Amino acid sequence: MNNIPEAKNLHHHIKKMSGRDVHEQNRTATSLELLFDLTFVISFGFASSQFAHFIAEGHYTNALLGFAFSSFAICWAWINFSWFASAYDTDDWMFRVLTMMQMTGVLIFAIGIKPLFQSIEHGEHIESKIIIFGYVIMRVSMVIQWLRAAKQDPIRRTTNLNYAFGILFAQIIWVSTIFTHFSVMTTIIISFAIMALELSIPIFAERKTNGTPWHAHHISERYMLFAIIALGEGLVGTVASLSSNIEASGWSIDTILVGLGGTGLTFGVWWIYMMLPSAHILHAHRNRSFVWGYSQLITISSIVAIGAGLHVAAYFIAHEAHINSLATILAVAIPFGIFIVSVYLLYYYLVRSFDTLHIWLLSGTLFFILLSVFAAVQGINMAYCLIILNLAPAVTIIGYELYGHKYQADALVKNIKN
DSSP states (O other), X not given: OTTSOOGGGTOOOOOOOXXXXXXXXXXXXXXXXXXXXXXXXXXXXXXHHHHHHHHHTTOHHHHHHHHHHHHHHHHHHHHHHHHHHHHHOOOSHHHHHHHHHHHHHHHHHHHTHHHHHHHHHHTSOOOOHHHHHHHHHHHHHHHHHHHHHHHHOGGGHHHHHHHHHHHHHHHHHXXXXXXXXXXXXXXXXXXXXXXXXXXXXXXXXXXXXXXOOOOHHHHHHHHHHHHHHHHHHHHHHHHHHHHHHHHHHOOOHHHHHHHHHHHHHHHHHHHHHTTOOHHHXXXXXXXXXXXXXXXXXXXXHHHHHHHHHHHHHHHHHTTOOSSOHHHXXXXXXXXXXXXXXXXXXXXXXXXXXXXXXXXXXXHHHHHHHHHHHHHHHTTOOHHHHHHHHTHHHHHHHHHIIIIIHHHHHXXXXXXXXX
16 A cells, blocks of 8 residues: 555646756656657658658758758757756646647657758758747747746756746747848858857856756666667668568568668667766766767767668669769768767767777777778679678677776776766
């Protein structure tokens, strides 16, 4: 009978948003956060498929511009909510309703991704009305959340007001771009300037004041789940394309190899990402959170791009791509290279230690990336080149499991003690 919950724990009436305990035990992602993440599955899916389509057509510049814009917007929307929830999740009805409002905004945003890519392709102006409309819905919800926290958490009132008015100011600027008629390149330059403003808001709000009570282990888990979402999109896109190819032409060696290569590479990326000792370091050194969180805009985006590259590989063996074998391999190898370098740099930043073993492991990993590209240059079948690329993450994984974990354990002891 002692396990029966009390009535007060069964309802979702309004609760005071005073901030969560940064030392709370067993803090994990909630079911609402997981539901929220599902909307980003759709957004990443649209961005990845459009990126793959334009790469397969050989329209590299347009693909990169559209992907950079959309991936930043997707990641930033997720980051805004996740850090706030880590600090102030009350799970009352108001928090839930405002979260649903944000989810609606994300879905509207996702609908605008295809028109965005197409407008960049046409070169007259960027079609961002739908995307910005979705963002308005998301950001209005966030402003309400921050104002509520400012009212109910007087200790961090200034911090929370800085967030609220900073987000509101940035959103007003985004909305104003709808009424301009600049060229594509001018609009992109303006957009990146606004993105820089967006990135500066948390830095100003957190460092100039008391900061928010985000939970290190919780936020680390949230990023892991976000990375898994990004990985999933690669598998979905690749399998969908391979399935269509099998229905049209039947099974082939290339189909099997691309399927195995895509699965292996995705699994390798997951394994490597999970090696990062993020939670322990962030709990001991909260001041390292900004570089850790911001750098993963690149890490997560590169994971999505790897999936898009695998989608391009599926297009290639189905003879639906207008690029050669080398370009196809590069579509996978380049984002994987960016991913692996970003993880190694992030590891160094977290533990402040980078020994000879890590240099050898990084060198060996990069060697197999370059070897897969060299094999494509030599005219070796693209599917075989993809299998060679699979050896790249294996170097880091085997090295870590044999020796690297010992170095990490020593580095954690030194960091936590200091």
